[in-house]
Amino acid sequence: MTVSTPPLIPMRTPVPGDAPVPLSIDITPSTLVMSTPAHLLLADDNDEQAPLTGPLTALASQVATTLHQPGMVAAGLISFDATSSRLALCSAPRWADPLLAPYCFGCRHPSWTLKAEPEPAAYLAAVRQAQEMIKAGPLHKVVLARTMVLEADRPLTVKELLAHLPGPNARYVYAAPTGEDTWLIGASPELLVSRHGRTVATTPMAGSAPRSFDPTVDQARALALQGSGKDLQEHRLVVDAVARALAPFCEHLYVPARPQLTATSTMWHLSTPITGRLRDPGTCSLTLAAALHPTPAVCGTPENLAREVIGALEPVERGFYAGLVGWQDAAGDGEWALALRCGAVSGNTLRLYAGAGIVAGSEPEAELAETSAKFSTLLRALRVHTDL
Numbered sequence: 001m002t003v004s005t006p007p008l009i010p011m012r013t014p015v016p017g018d019a020p021v022p023l024s025i026d027i028t029p030s031t032l033v034m035s036t037p038a039h040l041l042l043a044d045d046n047d048e049q050a051p052l053t054g055p056l057t058a059l060a061s062q063v064a065t066t067l068h069q070p071g072m073v074a075a076g077l078i079s080f081d082a083t084s085s086r087l088a089l090c091s092a093p094r095w096a097d098p099l100l101a102p103y104c105f106g107c108r109h110p111s112w113t114l115k116a117e118p119e120p121a122a123y124l125a126a127v128r129q130a131q132e133m134i135k136a137g138p139l140h141k142v143v144l145a146r147t148m149v150l151e152a153d154r155p156l157t158v159k160e161l162l163a164h165l166p167g168p169n170a171r172y173v174y175a176a177p178t179g180e181d182t183w184l185i186g187a188s189p190e191l192l193v194s195r196h197g198r199t200v201a202t203t204p205m206a207g208s209a210p211r212s213f214d215p216t217v218d219q220a221r222a223l224a225l226q227g228s229g230k231d232l233q234e235h236r237l238v239v240d241a242v243a244r245a246l247a248p249f250c251e252h253l254y255v256p257a258r259p260q261l262t263a264t265s266t267m268w269h270l271s272t273p274i275t276g277r278l279r280d281p282g283t284c285s286l287t288l289a290a291a292l293h294p295t296p297a298v299c300g301t302p303e304n305l306a307r308e309v310i311g312a313l314e315p316v317e318r319g320f321y322a323g324l325v326g327w328q329d330a331a332g333d334g335e336w337a338l339a340l341r342c343g344a345v346s347g348n349t350l351r352l353y354a355g356a357g358i359v360a361g362s363e364p365e366a367e368l369a370e371t372s373a374k375f376s377t378l379l380r381a382l383r384v385h386t387d388l
């Protein structure tokens with residue numbers, strides 16, 4: 001069994017003013033917080049420039065004209081449907097070492113009430129409907145998501161929620177403002193794309209299995225995933241789409257023939273670390289993100305049909321879930337993770353999102369269990385005990 005190491009991301013060279021791991025993170029309601037395998041970024045809105053809110057296709061040129069000073073970054077969220085974004089333009093980003101472990105000790109957790117939306121039975125019905133469409137063709141794969149609404153007995157703060165999220169293998173931990181006193185927080189395993197100089201990296205994931213507390217069962221699930229025809233097919237669709245989208249930008253593109261296993265604290269995933277070298281050093285990270293998003297890891301194939309099916313079968317708008325969270329600097333370097341394993345925070349409410357890739361060979365009950373396991377990334381971190 002091969003278990004992957006994190007993707008190769010060159011460390012950013014420390015500059016004067018960088019801080020060591022912070023003991024307490026100083027954030028305001030407009031701070032984007034993003035911890036990646038290489039660093040922690042804290043980016044605040046610039047008082048003189050409103051955040052960029054346009055479609056993904058317009059962002060590369062808007063960011064290029066707006067980031068006029070070395071050291072500035074544009075950082076934030078891009079929606080799943082790519083029509084809207086919220087990128088703060090930050091002239092003095094704070095960089096520090098990544099967050100590796102929870103940094104909240106002995107806090108009082110709220111009491112929660114939970115409600116699945118839609119109910120599990122409705123999700124199962126939607127999965128079966130999607131499978132009928134796949135049988136009829138030409139749909140091959142669609143990612144169907146559901147949500148879980150958690151109501152706390154008191155208002156939630158991003159600071160307290162974020163403090164519990166870092167942990168083993170949650171490669172991208174983030175809290176990003178989405179509006180007046182609303183945020184998306186999450187702990188995602190998946191890198192959509194990074195660009196550092198001429199080096200491009202992406203780690204598509206698809207094909208998953210919940211982890212088990214029993215080590216024997218856990219290993220058996222990992223091995224079964226590695227040999228599962230259904231999961232390998234689901235994974236291949238994503239790798240092919242990603243390689244096709246990146247190829248025109250790259251003079252070399254290394255695509256491993258077989259996926260690896262990646263573990264998070266709650267899931268096993270099939271993942272393929274792809275690296276490339278840019279043909280044109282002027283291609284920025286947002287141009288690459290626009291060419292890739294949405295991959296079949298969050299949407300499906302064919303893409304337009306999958307989008308329609310998602311619109312028809314998912315009762316809750318995705319918003320920024322399954323969109324992108326990340327940053328780009330004035331040199332065009334940047335990192336964009338998929339906004340997965342996340343929840344939208346507003347007042348006392350936290351709405352969690354989780355999806356699963358549906359293909360012809362899917363078993364609806366297993367896809368429901370997979371979404372439950374994906375919810376448990378945040379539920380466990382926040383000490384919410386529930387039988388999903």
Ligand SMILES: C=C(O[C@H]1C=CC=C(C(=O)O)[C@@H]1O)C(=O)O
Pocket residue numbers: 143145190205206207208269296297298322340341353354355356357374
């Ligand atoms: C859509 C989600 O996960 C994606 C990422 C990794 C594996 C996936 C899968 O196996 O279905 C999903 O494509 C989610 O976490 O909500």
